[in-house]
Amino acid sequence: MSKKKNIMDKIYTSFDEMTRAYNKVRSELVKLGVLWDGSKLDAVECIYEPFNPCGIVGYMGFCEFVKDGDGNIHFPAIFNGLDWRLKWNDKNSAVDVLRHEFGHALADRYPAALKKGALFRKAFGGAYGDEPARGTDPSDWEGRCVSAYAATATQEDFAETFMFYVKHKGKIPAKFAKKPALRKKWKVMAEIVRRVAAGKR
Numbered sequence: 001m002s003k004k005k006n007i008m009d010k011i012y013t014s015f016d017e018m019t020r021a022y023n024k025v026r027s028e029l030v031k032l033g034v035l036w037d038g039s040k041l042d043a044v045e046c047i048y049e050p051f052n053p054c055g056i057v058g059y060m061g062f063c064e065f066v067k068d069g070d071g072n073i074h075f076p077a078i079f080n081g082l083d084w085r086l087k088w089n090d091k092n093s094a095v096d097v098l099r100h101e102f103g104h105a106l107a108d109r110y111p112a113a114l115k116k117g118a119l120f121r122k123a124f125g126g127a128y129g130d131e132p133a134r135g136t137d138p139s140d141w142e143g144r145c146v147s148a149y150a151a152t153a154t155q156e157d158f159a160e161t162f163m164f165y166v167k168h169k170g171k172i173p174a175k176f177a178k179k180p181a182l183r184k185k186w187k188v189m190a191e192i193v194r195r196v197a198a199g200k201r
């Protein structure tokens, strides 16, 4: 695979590329135990949007731009969230987007797994939602969140942390393990994943 060079390549995702990413992330979720035949996450589809219905901004899934989603992930062919997306590995960007969106899907379909025991609130600084963690400055995120985008809302913090959790197969990367706040979030993520996986029985 050659590295993508121009801007169009970076913001354009083909249907095939999206489908490969979707299948890859689904198999990662199977290995983590949160997706199985007939499960709630198994029902989450990924819908390709060749003509971005929200205009140039783009939207993905349940979260940022569509308040009343249909429970599926929507993937625009063109997405110009450059400042966000260009930070990611070009080749894996569609995969990372879907890992992130499946984080929202998990929260959406298993709300009890996040609420039980108030673990989520303690680690993420508030209930799952579109507000930043209580008393935090979103621009001051290093060591506290896994990315700048994660600091913008507790639901994005969860989705971004889930993205890395899936990417690293549940094993915390050394750079995160050094930070107590990130260790705490990772531990809570592992517990939430365990709770969802327990539903298989």
Ligand SMILES: [Zn+2]
Binding pocket: 063, 064, 100, 104, 155, 156, 159
């Ligand atoms: Zn999101």
